[in-house]
Amino acid sequence: MREIVIVGGGYAGFYTAWRLEKALRKGEARVTIVDPRPYMTYQPFLPEVTAGSIEARHAAVSLRRHLRRTRVLASTVTDIRSADRTVTVRSAQGDEEKLTYDILVVTAGAVTRTFPIDGIAEQAIGLKHVEEAVAIRDRLMTAFDQAATLPPGPERRALLTVTFVGGGFSGVEGFGELLSLATAMLKSYPELGLEDLSFHLVEARGRILPEVADKPGEWVVRHLEGRGAHVHLNTQMVSAADGHVVLSDGQEYDSALIVWTAGNAANPVVHHHTDLPVDERGMLVVRADLRVGTDTDPVPDVWAAGDDAAVPDLASPVPGAHTMPNAQHAVRQGKRLAKNIVASLRGRKVRDYRHDSLGVVATLGMGRGIFQYKRIVIKGLPAWLMHRGYHVLAVPTWERKIRVMFVWTTAALFGRDIVSLLSVQHPRDAFANGTDQHRVH
Known part of the structure; x- marks a missing residue:
């Protein structure tokens, strides 16, 4: 064999x-x-995992469950x-x-492409894997809980400042979805207001979303800025040491959450x-x-x-x-x-790979999106619905399709779950603290 x-x-x-x-x-x-990893990550769902629109496990397809006749190592x-x-x-x-x-x-x-920028290795999170998407979501939600206990000032501002580096599809979709989540969460935090949020998208080139034409890309920039975001074009991150962001355009600010999506290597x-x-x-x-x-x-x-x-x-x-x-x-x-x-x-002729693009579609947050196929451009809610429709068809196996559709339906009826489980990243802390207190007594 x-x-x-x-x-x-x-x-x-x-x-x-x-x-x-x-x-x-x-x-x-x-x-x-x-x-x-014993699973395939359906990466187009990661921005929605960060926003709580999709459960983390639903963006992962088990290799062993679906490859029944394949040896998985x-x-x-x-x-x-x-x-x-x-x-x-x-x-x-x-x-x-x-x-x-x-x-x-x-x-x-x-793999994620990185540059030797001071502080990036210690402060930034990528957005290529499910674990990273979950960590981004939980850090933002924990930041809201902490900021709600603080008076207005630099410390509260830093907690609610988010920086995405990279204006490709992954960065723009993740940025738009997280901005949508943060704006929606303000309803549950009367202590906080829109003026407390500070979202920054940093892109070294003069435009974002290189897969779409210039005008749709410019519309996305205006759309994000209209929602209160700061889009820095022709700008590079100079430093992120201790969470203090320094940009090549001269701006400086403290950012508790830095997400690195600046391309692949x-x-x-x-x-x-x-x-x-x-x-x-x-x-x-x-x-x-x-x-x-x-x-x-x-x-x-x-x-x-x-x-x-x-x-x-x-x-x-x-x-x-x-x-x-x-x-x-x-x-x-x-x-x-x-x-x-x-x-x-079997000794038969092989064929060349050829595929004409079906167009590009991106989510920019709940109910917002953009789609382009050649000269056809669709914006807003219709594009967002097309994004969801395309990806529920594209995600492999009916089991995953049904699970994703069920979560979307639940979120539409009851809203997104805004509980942070950041402590899951340190599962032994509660047990260890309890053991230490028992020893003291």
């Missing part, structure tokens, strides 16, 4: 394994998927060697194992720990049929897709363009990849 090893359980990896399970004949091949890949067809993995306990493969699929995904495993060909950005060199390598020099039996692969964009009029690193492409590349692997196993 042939061994198929998939590195990474994100969109591309999950959909490749899922489709392989459906397409492979019994005994034709065995599939192993390796990822330190909750381990980290540390090295890939195509020369001897091995993948080295390390378990959470530190044990290393070498897996041999007949077919390798690399869908490791990208190549996965370190792909960039530094493999003999597979990579480009100047550290991305895997991939052909249009999703094989690793070039047309003249392919790597035998190695395929790749997703955010760590430089996949040619055959639908783009720009020569040499690559597909955007987004969920829309990763999902469809995973499906095409599975079909191509099965075709290759």
Whole structure:
């Protein structure tokens, strides 16, 4: 039986394994998927997790529950060697194992891109994983509880100051949703007012949302500023030491919550720990049929897709363009990849990946959104409804679709839950404090 090893359980990896399970004949091949997290994160839902519109677990799709015929290894890949067809993995306990493969699929995904800015490593939170989205939500809610006990002044102001760095889709959606949550929470905190909130979106370029045209992007900026936000374009963060933010435009302020969404970087495993060909950005060199390598020099039996692969964009009029690193492409590349692997196993012709964009849609908070398809632009409530409709169709499995729709319906009827569970991040504190008090008495 042939061994198929998939590195990474994100969109591309999950959909490749899922489709392989459906397409492979019994005994034709065995599939192993390796990822330190035993679930796929549906990242478009993370902004709504931060806003409490979706439960955290509903943005995660269990690999073991939905990949019933796939071997799931909750381990980290540390090295890939195509020369001897091995993948080295390390378990959470530190044990290393070498897996041999007949077919390798690399869908490791990208990592958050950071810069050597003072204070970022200690103060900022990313927005690529469920745990980060939950932490952002709980920190904001805890800040409201603390601020409500303080008189107006710098300390209260700092607690209710939020800074997002990065104006891509992840940053703008997370910023808009969290602003929507904070504004809604004021109804439950009569001690606080809108003037106490201070939300800052920092973007190094002269515009946000690069996937949409200039005018819709400018409308989003005006929309956010109309809701009281501060959008800093052509601006970089200079320092965030001890939560004191210094911007390149000269502004300085204290911010209790800093969220870093300033783009993606190549996965370190792909960039530094493999003999597979990579480009100047550290991305895997991939052909249009999703094989690793070039047309003249392919790597035998190695395929790749997703955010760590430089996949040619055959639908783009720009020569040499690559597909955007987004969920829309990763999902469809995973499906095409599975079909191509099965075709290759059976000696049939493989097909190139080609996908014309379905448009882009973003949520900007409860009841607010923007959608663009070519020259068609839709704003406000209709775009927000389109965002929800698209993603409830796109999230894999009916089980997840039903759970998400149920939570949305409950929130529409009763409002969002505004209870902070920040203490969950330190589950032993209450027990330890109780033990210490018992010793004193």
